[in-house]
Structures are given as C-alpha cells and as structure tokens.
Amino acid sequence: xxxxxxxxxxxxxxxxxxxxxxxxxxxxxxxxxxxxxxxxxxxxxxxxxxxxxxxxxxxxxxxxxxxxxxxxxxxxxxxxxxxxxxxxxxxxxxxxxxxxxxxxxxxxxxxxxxxxxxxxxxxxxxxxxxxxxxxxxxxxxxxxxxxxxxxxxxxxxxxxxxxxxxxxxxxxxxxxxxxxxxxxxxxxxxxxxxxxxxxxxxxxxxxxxxxxxxxxxxxxxxxxxxxxxxxxxxxxxxxxxxx
Amino acid sequence: xxxxxxxxxxxxxxxxxxxxxxxxxxxxxxxxxxxxxxxxxxxxxxxxxxxxxxxxxxxxxxxxxxxxxxxxxxxxxxxxxxxxxxxxxxxxxxxxxxxxxxxxxxxxxxxxxxxxxxxxxxxxxxxxxxxxxxxxxxxxxxxxxxxxxxxxxxxxxxxxxxxxxxxxxxxxxxxxxxxxxxxxxxxxxxxxxxxxxxxxxxxxxxxxxxxxxxxxxxxxxxxxxxxxxxxxxxxxxxxxxxxxxxxxxxxxxxxxxxxxxxxxxxxxxxxxxxxxxxxxxxxxxxxxxxxxxxxxxxxxxxxxxxxxxxxxxxxxxxxxxxxxxxxxxxxx
Numbered sequence: 042x043x044x045x046x047x048x049x050x051x052x053x054x055x056x057x058x059x060x061x062x063x064x065x066x067x068x069x070x071x072x073x074x075x076x077x078x079x080x081x082x083x084x085x086x087x088x089x090x091x092x093x094x095x096x097x098x099x100x101x102x103x104x105x106x107x108x109x110x111x112x113x114x115x116x117x118x119x120x121x122x123x124x125x126x127x128x129x130x131x132x133x134x135x136x137x138x139x140x141x142x143x144x145x146x147x148x149x150x151x152x153x154x155x156x157x158x159x160x161x162x163x164x165x166x167x168x169x170x171x172x173x174x175x176x177x178x179x180x181x182x183x184x185x186x187x188x189x190x191x192x193x194x195x196x197x198x199x200x201x202x203x204x205x206x207x208x209x210x211x212x213x214x215x216x217x218x219x220x221x222x223x224x225x226x227x228x229x230x231x232x233x234x235x236x237x238x239x240x241x242x243x244x245x246x247x248x249x250x251x252x253x254x255x256x257x258x259x260x261x262x263x264x265x266x267x268x269x270x271x272x273x274x275x276x277x278x279x280x281x282x283x284x
Numbered sequence: 285x286x287x288x289x290x291x292x293x294x295x296x297x298x299x300x301x302x303x304x305x306x307x308x309x310x311x312x313x314x315x316x317x318x319x320x321x322x323x324x325x326x327x328x329x330x331x332x333x334x335x336x337x338x339x340x341x342x343x344x345x346x347x348x349x350x351x352x353x354x355x356x357x358x359x360x361x362x363x364x365x366x367x368x369x370x371x372x373x374x375x376x377x378x379x380x381x382x383x384x385x386x387x388x389x390x391x392x393x394x395x396x397x398x399x400x401x402x403x404x405x406x407x408x409x410x411x412x413x414x415x416x417x418x419x420x421x422x423x424x425x426x427x428x429x430x431x432x433x434x435x436x437x438x439x440x441x442x443x444x445x446x447x448x449x450x451x452x453x454x455x456x457x458x459x460x461x462x463x464x465x466x467x468x469x470x471x472x473x474x475x476x477x478x479x480x481x482x483x484x485x486x487x488x489x490x491x492x493x494x495x496x497x498x499x500x501x502x503x504x505x506x507x508x509x510x511x512x513x514x515x516x517x518x519x520x521x522x523x524x525x526x527x528x529x530x531x532x533x534x535x536x537x538x539x540x541x542x543x544x545x546x547x548x549x550x551x552x553x554x555x556x557x558x559x560x561x562x563x564x565x566x567x568x569x570x571x572x573x574x575x576x577x578x579x580x581x582x583x584x585x586x587x588x589x590x591x592x593x594x595x596x597x598x599x600x601x602x603x604x605x606x607x608x609x610x611x612x613x614x615x616x
Contacts, residue, residue: 091494117496125494131487133552134480142484145477146496150286154477187491194495 338557340513362518433529550605
C-alpha cells in the first residue's frame, strides 16, 4: 500500500503556480529526498501536505485516508511530523519543556509526557541541553531540538525541511547519522527537502526533483545524478562529473 | 488525585519564594487584627480582588500571550448577575454567583469563537470593542437600571447567604479564600497540558500547530477560564459595594487596569499579577485619595502610574518579576 500519496496536486498563489499537477507516492519506511532549485515549490508542497496551505486541486492521501485540507494540527495528530527550515528562536520555554509539549500530543498526563520527553532527549543525545532555552543554543542544537519536538509527537512519517542548512560538515555528518538511526530504530518514514547533496544522496532511497513547480524527475539517487534535465536545472555539470 | 497534588505542590519554587508565600499567608490571616483602619482594609480587599482578576487575565494574556483588553465585560456580567437576581428574585449570592460564572463562560465562548480568528493588535482592538458594546447596551437598557445602575437591597441583619456584613473583616476573609482558590488553581494550571500548550502558542504558533495543538481552541479555553475568574470577582464587587453601574464595573479603565497590573508584575509568571496588584492598588488608592483631594492635582496619580509602567516595561518587558529573575540569574 502507498503510505503517503500526493495525487495531481496544484497550488497557485494568484497566478504564480507553485505546484503544478504533482503526483507521487511514498512507501512505508522509505526515505525520500525532495530537491530542486530555489523557488521550485518544495516548501509549498510540504505545506500543502501538512495543511498550512490548502491545495487548489488534487488530493493528499495518508494511510488510505484523504487528508486534503486538514489543518496542521490535524495532520500532526494523524501521524505526520514536521520540522521547520528556520526555527523561531524563543526564550519562553526550555528544551525539555519544548519536547514535552510535543509529547502532550498523544497524552493528557504530565508524568507520561515527561517520561516520553526524557526518552526522546536521551535517544537524540540531548539530555545535557535540557535546561537551556532555544536562544542559548547553537544552530545545530536548535535543529536537533526541533527534531526532538517532532519525534515526541510519535509521527509515522517525518517531513524535514532543510534539516542540514546552516550546519558545518561535521554537524551535517552527525545529522545524517541521526536520521539514519531514527529511520532504523524508530521505523519512521522520512521525507526530506534538502539542498545539501551530501545529505540527500547517501541516505535517500528515492529522490524527487522539482523545478518551476513541476516534477521533472523521480528515481534512485544514482539515476537522478545522471539525469540530464536535473543536471541542467539544478545539480550543475560539476556535480555530475564528480560522481 | 494528580490534579490536587499539582495544585498544592509548590516544591519547584525556590526556598525563598516558598518562605515568602508562607509569611505572606500568615500576614493575611492576622491582618484584620493588626488594628488598621477601614481605609487600609479596603485597600487590602481591592488588592486581593485585583490579584484575582490578574491571575485570571494571566491565563490568556500571560501564558497564552494574547493581549486581551476586555476583561471588564466579565466583571460586569458577574456583578450584574448577582445584583439583578437579588433585586428581582431575592436569590442569595451563593446561587447567583455561580450562575454569573456560567453566563460569563457561555458568553466568553460565544465571543471567543469569532474573536480568536484575529491575531495580535486586531485581537486586542476587538476585545476592547466587545467590552464597550456591552457597556453601551447596559447604559441604555432601562430594565437593568441603565446609566443609573442598581442598588442592592440592604438586609436588616448581617446575612451570610446574601454576603452582607457590617464589618469589612468578613469581606476580607471571603476574598482571601477566593484569592487562595485562584492561587491553587493557577499553580495547577501552569503545570497542566493547556498551560504548556499555551506557552508554546505564545512562543511560536506555527510550531505549536505542527505539534498537534489546536491553537484557536486552546486560546478559547484559556479565555473562558480567565472570564470565569473575573466573573467571580465581579460578583464579589456587587455585594461588597452594594451598588453597581456600567461605569464602575464595565469601564475600559478597568479592563486596562487588570491587564496592566499583570503586565507590570510580570505576565506569564505565577507571582506577577500579585506583585503588580501589590504595587498598583495601594498607589492607585493612596494617590487617588491624597492627590485627588488637592485642587489642580486631579489626574496626577494617573501620570505617576503610567510613568511607572513605562519605566518598568522599557527596562524589562517581563515586568517586575522579570527584573527579579534577571538579578537572580546574575547572582547564581
């Protein structure tokens, strides 16, 4: 069965067509990469799936249920977790409380939420940071907290919007390992928007390429790297030769 | 059980805070016997009343971060329900006050549902408007006494059922009980699921929604809780003053006072509204009676009052409690 399916999705912002008849499916426990140049409509596609935007046309089906037009909190309760490209850096709550709020998605009891938050923090190796506020942390840690928060809602699919942007090579490698662990140990399907090829290519099982609001290619990372349209639109000649 | 434990569990506060709370409680208990005059007693009663208002406002305004400037309409609903039911049907306070709270709850859902489609400044303006509209209706509504207001019939003897006493001491102890009920409730609230959800909504509403939180519904719930708090205080105001009119219980002044007090003390903290009321109520009362009596000095109290708020909010947006915490962090 297709786990998450996007059927013929169209989103236009008064003339600017951000997503033009896009269709694809994601299987359970797959890792899918979504790439494309700036303005290709990647984030819009994410937002249409999780419900921040309402698509003008088309359907989003999750586990056989039509979730088109669901509000973000509803898709989250259905089991779609997401992280943001840019985390709002706030001082209101500490790391532990942030993750706890995520855990409250599935429980009303504070002790349960606390226990789950501790587990998620331990899984991601963030216990030491639990008393800090987001504005006191470096970007890499902020991104991990965003990840922890989303994981605490116990998603079945995790949609990651540029989880490696702003990270240095070492931090990027750490993040890739973390994503692999999340996939292997928690059996969570991953769907990632990424600009950093070092992240997408090694871990994605399939890659979808958008350009100018259209899906121009879909396939194994190896095939995508050789696809002429993709090279022209996005990867550039250099990357293709380097492989 | 857990709920009760959370309400009475102050262990996560520092030692100093707990000691101050205990000392303060002892002071409140013996206060009527310390020999203060009726003026000071009235100030104290108003301090506790406004602490209660502030704690209510703090749920939506402090923890939820929504600038809410229409609390006076709920003071009015609480006060008018108690007063009218007594004048018309001689219904005792203990029956009419809960009914007033229920009406306030119902009304707040009705108002809150459309209002929370708005955000930020637009929401603040809308809350002011709904409150002013209700005030205008009451000013012109003959059945409820219009602009003249209503006087509560005075009982021959002090009467517990109708909450009429000769001495302010009884009122003091009654509002003190309400104050503690509010305090314990807030102690539970800040640790509850709703409390945490509101705090993340205040920080980052988009992220909150991505964590399965129905932000609008959470805000409506908090708004209703705040309204219920304020309606209880309104009911008390009716039996305490024995006279109410739309200007005294539904004015914009009152709404702003409630919000400012909590903000000055520290919105979104447990002690903020109490500290704010402790500063502003005595200031308001003393300056009002002292300066107000001097010729040509009317209104100076308001100037001092607003200057204080400006200074504090310029220095630390999280109010007096924010300043205290800042110093403690430096010291630690």
